[in-house]
Amino acid sequence: MKRRQFFTGSLAAGVGLWAARHVPAAETATTLKTGDAKMTFQQPPLPFEMNAMKPFLSEEQLKYHYGKHHAAYFKNLNGLVEGKPEAGMSLREVVVQSTGPVFNNAAQAWNHSFYWDCLSPQGGGEPQGDLAAALQRDFGSFAAFQKAMSEAAVKLFGSGWAWLAADKAGKLEIMPLGNADTPLKHAKEPVLTIDVWEHAYYIDFRNERPKYVEAFWKAANWEFAGKCYAAVK
Numbered sequence: 001m002k003r004r005q006f007f008t009g010s011l012a013a014g015v016g017l018w019a020a021r022h023v024p025a026a027e028t029a030t031t032l033k034t035g036d037a038k039m040t041f042q043q044p045p046l047p048f049e050m051n052a053m054k055p056f057l058s059e060e061q062l063k064y065h066y067g068k069h070h071a072a073y074f075k076n077l078n079g080l081v082e083g084k085p086e087a088g089m090s091l092r093e094v095v096v097q098s099t100g101p102v103f104n105n106a107a108q109a110w111n112h113s114f115y116w117d118c119l120s121p122q123g124g125g126e127p128q129g130d131l132a133a134a135l136q137r138d139f140g141s142f143a144a145f146q147k148a149m150s151e152a153a154v155k156l157f158g159s160g161w162a163w164l165a166a167d168k169a170g171k172l173e174i175m176p177l178g179n180a181d182t183p184l185k186h187a188k189e190p191v192l193t194i195d196v197w198e199h200a201y202y203i204d205f206r207n208e209r210p211k212y213v214e215a216f217w218k219a220a221n222w223e224f225a226g227k228c229y230a231a232v233k
């Protein structure tokens, strides 16, 4: 399967494979040649077109976020691990095992790949099935979960991520984590995330993080989140 097809040819199938394997294409350490640059870890393509998320996110916003910020984490990581044992690991393994600059760049590379999959031009609404039941069980209702996750995202001081994550038993929790931190570092599985680094929303929303978080829900990819949750148990 070609890489592009994996992410966009059949989104549902791609998401299913992604969640089931817990190893997106970006996580497989394969040494590729891109021009003269040796790319151990390769940034996966966006799972949607650059102009597909309007009005939530503009093409300009995505060009900077995906094309500059996310790409830079991969570039930096590849420079840091060249010739080192991490170059032979999956990206997920590097995230779990590393510290310092290698962790920061590996986690940001992984986190953003996960974030793109949490967005869909056909997103919004509410989850179905086991995830819907688990949200009701652990938060009282979908509305209560959404309110708590929004508050966590808005109140997180500085840069970071608001995560919905599950433990191995399937219990859900909201984890507001700073900078590059990720549930993977806490033995939890990510189910959904909101990037609240300012670079995620500044072009479209300026300083108004609450408006960005509110708009996120209209693009939330519950199909992907549901498959991530199904793969936990």
Ligand SMILES: [Fe+2]
Binding pocket: 065, 069, 112, 195, 197, 199, 200
């Ligand atoms: Fe970001």
